[in-house]
Amino acid sequence: MGELLVKTKEIVVPGQILANGMDFLPANGTFRENDNIIASQLGLINIDGRLIKIIPLNGKYVPKRGDTIIGRIVDMSFSNWYVDIGCANDAVMSSRDSTEFVEKGADLAQYYSFGDYISAQVTKVTRSTVEITMRAPGLRKLSPGKIMKVASSKVPRIIGKQGSMISLIKEKTGTRIIVGQNGIVWISGEPENVLTASEAIEMIEKKAHREGLTEEMTKFLESKCKNLKVIKGEQHVQEKK
Amino acid sequence: MYKKRNDGRKFDELRPIQAKTGVVKRADGSAMFKIGNTRAIAAVYGPRELHPKFLQNPEKGVLRCNYNMMGFSGAGERVRPGPNRRAKELSMVIEKSLTPVLDLTAYPNAVIDIFIELVETDAGTRCAAICAAAMALADAGIPMKDLVTAVSVGDAEGTLCLDINAYEDCDMGATDIPIAIMPRTGEVTLLQLDGKIKKEQLKEAIKMAIKGCKEIYEIQKKALKERYQNDK
Numbered sequence: 301m302g303e304l305l306v307k308t309k310e311i312v313v314p315g316q317i318l319a320n321g322m323d324f325l326p327a328n329g330t331f332r333e334n335d336n337i338i339a340s341q342l343g344l345i346n347i348d349g350r351l352i353k354i355i356p357l358n359g360k361y362v363p364k365r366g367d368t369i370i371g372r373i374v375d376m377s378f379s380n381w382y383v384d385i386g387c388a389n390d391a392v393m394s395s396r397d398s399t400e401f402v403e404k405g406a407d408l409a410q411y412y413s414f415g416d417y418i419s420a421q422v423t424k425v426t427r428s429t430v431e432i433t434m435r436a437p438g439l440r441k442l443s444p445g446k447i448m449k450v451a452s453s454k455v456p457r458i459i460g461k462q463g464s465m466i467s468l469i470k471e472k473t474g475t476r477i478i479v480g481q482n483g484i485v486w487i488s489g490e491p492e493n494v495l496t497a498s499e500a501i502e503m504i505e506k507k508a509h510r511e512g513l514t515e516e517m518t519k520f521l522e523s524k525c526k527n528l529k530v531i532k533g534e535q536h537v538q539e540k541k
Numbered sequence: 542m543y544k545k546r547n548d549g550r551k552f553d554e555l556r557p558i559q560a561k562t563g564v565v566k567r568a569d570g571s572a573m574f575k576i577g578n579t580r581a582i583a584a585v586y587g588p589r590e591l592h593p594k595f596l597q598n599p600e601k602g603v604l605r606c607n608y609n610m611m612g613f614s615g616a617g618e619r620v621r622p623g624p625n626r627r628a629k630e631l632s633m634v635i636e637k638s639l640t641p642v643l644d645l646t647a648y649p650n651a652v653i654d655i656f657i658e659l660v661e662t663d664a665g666t667r668c669a670a671i672c673a674a675a676m677a678l679a680d681a682g683i684p685m686k687d688l689v690t691a692v693s694v695g696d697a698e699g700t701l702c703l704d705i706n707a708y709e710d711c712d713m714g715a716t717d718i719p720i721a722i723m724p725r726t727g728e729v730t731l732l733q734l735d736g737k738i739k740k741e742q743l744k745e746a747i748k749m750a751i752k753g754c755k756e757i758y759e760i761q762k763k764a765l766k767e768r769y770q771n772d773k
Contacts, residue, residue: 311766314642314679315687315725329684338725340684342765357769358570359682360588388588388602388651428599428649453682509769 308347309509311357312339318352329354343453344509357509361386361452361482363430367422370442370480371432372415376408383418386452386482389428393420397433399440417442417486419478442478445488448498452483454508458501465504465514472521473497496524543698547708548577555692555704555753560672560764562680570681572764574673576757577706578663583673584656585681591652602648606636608670610659616707620662631667638671638721638731639678642685653683664710664717665693671721671731676761680768688761689730690754691721694746696738701746703753718743720750724758727751 302321306312318330319337326332329341330352343354363369363385371383374390381398382390395402397420400411412418419439424431434440450458458479459466470477475489475497485501487494500521507513546552556577565571568584575581591597608631612622624632635657643653655677657670668691675689695705695715702709709715716736722729729747738746 311769313688313762313765314685315723316762317725331686338686340686341682342679343682356682358680360569388648389590451682 304347304352306345308345310345311343312345312354313342314340318345323350324352325350327351327353329356356453358451359453360388363387363391363422363425363482365422365425367481368419368439369422369432369482370417370419370447370478370484370486371482372417373412374414376412376414378405379408381408381412383420383432385430385432385480386449386484387430389430391420391422391430391432393418393432393434397423397431397435399434412441417447417484419480419486442486443488445476445486446494446498448485448487448501450483450485450501450505452481454505455479455481455483457508457513458485458504460514465517468514468517469497469500469521472525473500496521499524543700543702543709543713546702548706552700553703553749553752555756556706558757558760560676560760562676562764562768568677568681570677570679570683572673572676572680574669574676574761575661576665576669576672576704578661579665579669580659580661581666581669581673582658582660583670583677585653585674585677585683586656587653587681588648588651588683589654591650596652597650599649600646602645602651602653604636604640604643604645604653604655606632606639606655606657606674608632608635608657608659608667610662610666614659614662616663631670634667634731634733635671635674638691639674639689641728641730642675642687642689642723643678644684644686647684653678662707664705664707665719667691668693668704668719668721672757672761676765679765687723687725688758689721690724690757690761691719691731692750692753692757693717693719694750694753696736696742696746701742701749703749718746718750720747720754722751722754724754 302323304319316339317336326337341356343356346353371385374384375382379395381393385391420432421436423433473493475493478486559575562572564573565584570585610620671691695702697709697715721731
């Protein structure tokens, strides 16, 4: 008979035995060895029916098809841009996948140059390559703003349920924010507002494994945003431009 | 015969241990491991792209270790810093002892870098380095089959001593046997022996080391969890 040796939300270390017997199935961050299910990553346990999964507390971004990410242009060839998206290998974006019309033989640097940040979508992931595209709604080259890096496993907490957390921060601070699945965050707006927004995101990252974060965040933002000038509706006007 | 250890420990007793993770801010994962007066700090970077490109392996990733003893780390003479013959060998040995727990095939063309600095040294540096590096790897969120734990056993004048210190190792000239194991399965990933020892005593020494490793494992586990439990 199978026996579960851990509780949901417990912190486990690599090599720890999570369950024995064949009643449970290993999912992300775990593996089976003989009769036992064993953790392979440092993280929090999540038990979903028969599946045992680990939500990692740290670690590099693992690209998945369909993810919206933010990346930095690091290199370019005749027809490709190479984009640093925070995982082991750089992602490739073909010139056809940019939002701009690229003429044959044109210098790609005139569209997106070294150090530019873009938002893009992952289209293909193989063992050692990642392909991305900007041909999807809302993807573009990012205008100057603040770039923050957080652990990619904490992105769901920053976005919140149906975007509740991120829209709360956007609304209270009057900034424009894009959160990439790879843990890169872009914030733009008035300098003080951007500072408050980035503080808020740092706070979420630190306390991601806690409960009742939304209420805490509301309190934090309310106390901080008293002195900020937030023009309501500004966000939407700018988004349309 | 060596009847009483110079620091008053029992023959199968470890030196006091401290362990902590997240000590290097800019690293992807890091750990400090202190055993007695030996302190190792390990920082893990990666998986990241490997340069120069000719070192890349399209089949699997590369693990690269760098062991370094700091100039002021010893008790007496200043250690000449930088890669010397001994440091290069130890880097290789540590790399080999950690490879079995990692699945490097998941990172083609990439590298995982481990930098280990020895801030204070009082014998048993490679074991402290392995313990710190294993914790740093786990802290960096890299998938591992198990942790790695290491301790040395010495044969000082015919008596086996767990976790020997510099007096026993250098001044008494004990035979030093560093051993690293995967604590869950008990598989040995490192076993070195410089000097002379009897067959029965070697067997006894391995048993002693495995027992010591289990104790260290508990401390490693606690330290890894503590970082996230403290701010609750």
